[in-house]
Amino acid sequence: GENVEQHPSTLSVQEGDSAVIKCTYSDSASNYFPWYKQELGKGPQLIIDIRSNVGEKKDQRIAVTLNKTAKHFSLHITETQPEDSAVYFCAAKIGGAGSQFYFGTGTSLTVIP
Amino acid sequence: NAGVTQTPKFQVLKTGQSMTLQCAQDMNHNSMYWYRQDPGMGLRLIYYSASEGTTDKGEVPNGYNVSRLNKREFSLRLESAAPSQTSVYFCASKGQGETFGFFGSGTQLSVL
Numbered sequence: 001g002e003n004v005e006q007h008p009s010t011l012s013v014q015e016g017d018s019a020v021i022k023c024t025y026s027d028s029a030s031n032y033f034p035w036y037k038q039e040l041g042k043g044p045q046l047i048i049d050i051r052s053n054v055g056e057k058k059d060q061r062i063a064v065t066l067n068k069t070a071k072h073f074s075l076h077i078t079e080t081q082p083e084d085s086a087v088y089f090c091a092a093k094i095g096g097a098g099s100q101f102y103f104g105t106g107t108s109l110t111v112i113p
Numbered sequence: 114n115a116g117v118t119q120t121p122k123f124q125v126l127k128t129g130q131s132m133t134l135q136c137a138q139d140m141n142h143n144s145m146y147w148y149r150q151d152p153g154m155g156l157r158l159i160y161y162s163a164s165e166g167t168t169d170k171g172e173v174p175n176g177y178n179v180s181r182l183n184k185r186e187f188s189l190r191l192e193s194a195a196p197s198q199t200s201v202y203f204c205a206s207k208g209q210g211e212t213f214g215f216f217g218s219g220t221q222l223s224v225l
Binding site (some may be wrong): 001004006009032034041042043044045046049061089091093100101102103104105 | 117135146148153154156157158161171172203205212213214216217218219
């Protein structure tokens with residue numbers, strides 16, 4: 001199956017700074033890459049996703065970039081705020097509608113006011 | 114509110130006991146999933162059901178069974194719980210499109 005690695009495992013930034021989380025994947029057939037935010041005691045919440053035919057996608061302060069050649073994708077959060085503090089997970093999917101999703105091990109982001 | 118509903122929210126079992134985790138979605142999604150989440154290991158797929166009437170093993174199926182009771186419901190059963198099954202369990206569902214964004218709020222299970 002797919003192997004998704006995520007770095008760093010913990011990240012602290014000052015409020016207003018940017019945060020970058022990186023993931024690599026092993027299977028070049030992976031074609032869909034979602035990112036999730038998980039707050040304490042809650043389930044993961046989809047925040048942004050990107051498909052393999054797109055290099056970059058933005059949604060307000062959040063952006064995701066994909067480099068298919070290098071098999072890595074990154075989450076960028078700009079102008080961080082304390083409410084961005086959470087655990088972030090990347091994931092990758094191979095194949096069609098009923099396919100499995102493989103998750104990274106998570107990054108605990110702390111935004112210091 | 115539309116979404117994925119999991120019960121129970123918390124459970125403590127003794128080694129060897131059995132229990133069933135329930136999951137229901139009201140979004141008419143075809144695919145449903147069960148994950149476990151352990152510290153430092155992210156989310157690992159236990160079983161999934163691509164459509165009503167089908168189930169398949171994920172990465173860590175040993176010690177678990179599932180039932181896709183109908184399109185709405187997908188249950189996870191622990192026949193003889195072991196301490197290694199102490200974890201947080203999440204159910205998720207997905208519709209026809211690519212987007213995979215509907216998770217339940219989780220079940221925290223402790224096996225003593």
